[in-house]
Amino acid sequence: MFARRTAWELGENALARRRAALERAGVPLLDLTESNPTRCEFTYPPELWQTLADPAAAAYDPSPLGWLPAREAVARGYADKGAAADPRRIVLTASTSESYSFLFRLLADPGDAILVPRPSYPLFDYLAGLHDVEPVAYPLAGGGPWRYDVDALRAALTPRTRAVVVVHPNHPTGSVLSGETWAALAALCADRGIAVIADEVFADYLVEPARVPRTLLSGTLPVPGTSLYPVPETLVFALGGLSKFLALPQMKLGWLAIGGPPALVEPALARLELIADTFLSVNTPAQRALPRWLAHAPAIQHQLRERIAENRQWLRGLTHGSDPFDVLASDGGWAAVVRVPGLDDEEAFALECLEQARLMVHPGYFYDVETPGHLVLSLLPPTARFREGVARLRQVLEKRRAAC
Numbered sequence: 001m002f003a004r005r006t007a008w009e010l011g012e013n014a015l016a017r018r019r020a021a022l023e024r025a026g027v028p029l030l031d032l033t034e035s036n037p038t039r040c041e042f043t044y045p046p047e048l049w050q051t052l053a054d055p056a057a058a059a060y061d062p063s064p065l066g067w068l069p070a071r072e073a074v075a076r077g078y079a080d081k082g083a084a085a086d087p088r089r090i091v092l093t094a095s096t097s098e099s100y101s102f103l104f105r106l107l108a109d110p111g112d113a114i115l116v117p118r119p120s121y122p123l124f125d126y127l128a129g130l131h132d133v134e135p136v137a138y139p140l141a142g143g144g145p146w147r148y149d150v151d152a153l154r155a156a157l158t159p160r161t162r163a164v165v166v167v168h169p170n171h172p173t174g175s176v177l178s179g180e181t182w183a184a185l186a187a188l189c190a191d192r193g194i195a196v197i198a199d200e201v202f203a204d205y206l207v208e209p210a211r212v213p214r215t216l217l218s219g220t221l222p223v224p225g226t227s228l229y230p231v232p233e234t235l236v237f238a239l240g241g242l243s244k245f246l247a248l249p250q251m252k253l254g255w256l257a258i259g260g261p262p263a264l265v266e267p268a269l270a271r272l273e274l275i276a277d278t279f280l281s282v283n284t285p286a287q288r289a290l291p292r293w294l295a296h297a298p299a300i301q302h303q304l305r306e307r308i309a310e311n312r313q314w315l316r317g318l319t320h321g322s323d324p325f326d327v328l329a330s331d332g333g334w335a336a337v338v339r340v341p342g343l344d345d346e347e348a349f350a351l352e353c354l355e356q357a358r359l360m361v362h363p364g365y366f367y368d369v370e371t372p373g374h375l376v377l378s379l380l381p382p383t384a385r386f387r388e389g390v391a392r393l394r395q396v397l398e399k400r401r402a403a404c
C-alpha cells in the first residue's frame with residue numbers, strides 16, 4: 001500500500017517514550033535540550049505581531065520566488081553585513097527544510113547522492129529519503145572538537161554525488177569552514193560540477209572570540225564575511241531563515257541566496273521558480289511583514305547571543321581537571337557538546353538523568369557522533385534553568401563516578 005520511502009521505524013526511542021510517560025504523569029522535567037526559542041523567555045518586540053495585521057495581506061497575489069520587497073529586504077540584510085546580494089537571486093521558502101527539499105528536487109535524480117557532514121543535524125536522512133536521494137556522510141575531522149576536512153569530503157565523492165551540504169557553523173558541533181577550506185571545497189565542487197548547499201542558519205551566532213577563553217574556540221578562523229554564497233566558481237545555495245535569524249520558527253519563512261557563475265545561476269532560478277510555483281507555500285502575511293521584521297534582528301539576536309555566551313561561559317567555568325565532563329571547543333551555534341570520559345552507553349545515561357534528576361539531555365549519537373561518551377545540550381534555556389540543569393547533570397555524573 002505505502003511507498004518504500006515511508007517505511008520508517010516509527011516507534012519512539014526509549015528516551016522519548018520515558019519522557020512522554022513522565023510528562024503524562026505530570027512530573028516536572030528540566031529540559032537541557034530545549035532549542036525552541038519561543039519557550040526560552042526572550043523578549044519579542046510587540047511590533048512583530050502588530051505587523052501581521054497589515055490589511056494588505058488580505059489580497060492573494062502570489063509570486064513563486066517570493067514577494068519582491070521581501071526578497072529585497074533579505075538582500076539588504078546580506079549587503080549590510082558586507083555580502084552584496086541581488087534580490088533576484090534570493091528565493092523565499094516556508095522554512096530551511098523546504099529550501100533543502102526544493103534543492104534536492106532541483107539537483108538530484110532518484111538514486112543520486114548528496115554529501116552531508118557527520119556529526120550534524122539529524123533531519124538529513126529524512127529530507128534525502130523523501131526525495132529518493134542517498135545521504136552520504138562525510139566525517140568531520142578531529143573527533144571533537146570537529147573541523148571540516150576537504151580530503152575526507154573528497155574521499156566520499158562518487159560519480160553520483162550531486163551536491164555537498166556544509167553547515168556553517170555546524171549543529172551541534174559549532175564547526176566552521178576556514179577561508180582555506182572553503183576555497184578548496186569551492187574549487188573541488190567547481191571541478192566536479194557539483195553544487196554546494198551552505199546551511200548558514202547559525203551564521204549570526206558565531207562565538208565572539210573576545211568574550212570566551214581561547215580553550216573554548218577550535219582555532220579555526222572562519223571564512224571572512226557573513227555568507228558563503230558569493231563565490232564565482234561554482235553554484236552555491238546559502239540557506240537562512242526566520243527560525244534562527246529572528247528566533248521565530250513559527251512564522252515559517254526561510255530563504256536561499258544563490259551565487260556562482262551566471263550560466264548556472266540563471267537556469268537554477270528558472271527551474272526553482274517552477275518548483276516554487278507548484279507549491280506557493282510561503283504565506284502572504286509573513287512575506288508582507290518581513291521587511292519590518294528584519295529591522296528587529298539586532299535586538300533579538302543580541303539577546304540570544306548574550307544568553308548563549310553566558311551559558312557557554314558558565315558551563316566551561318565549571319570544568320577543571322578533575323571534573324566529570326569537559327566542554328568541547330565550538331565556534332558558534334546554539335548547542336554545546338560535552339564529553340564524559342568512560343561513558344559508553346549514552347542512551348542509558350540519558351535515561352538515568354531522567355530517572356534520577358528529572359533532567360533531559362541528548363545523547364551524542366542522535367547527531368551521529370561516532371564515538372560514545374558525548375552529550376548535547378542546548379544553550380538557549382534561561383540562565384537560572386540552565387545552571388540548575390547542569391548542576392543536576394553533575395550530580396548524576398558524580399554519583400555514577402562514585403559507584404564505579
Ligand SMILES: Cc1ncc(COP(=O)(O)O)c(C=O)c1O
Nearest residue numbers: 095096097121171201241243254
Ligand atoms: C542546521 C539546521 N538547519 C536547518 C534547520 C531547520 O530550520 P527551519 O526551521 O528553517 O526549517 C535546523 C533546525 O534546527 C538546523 O539545526
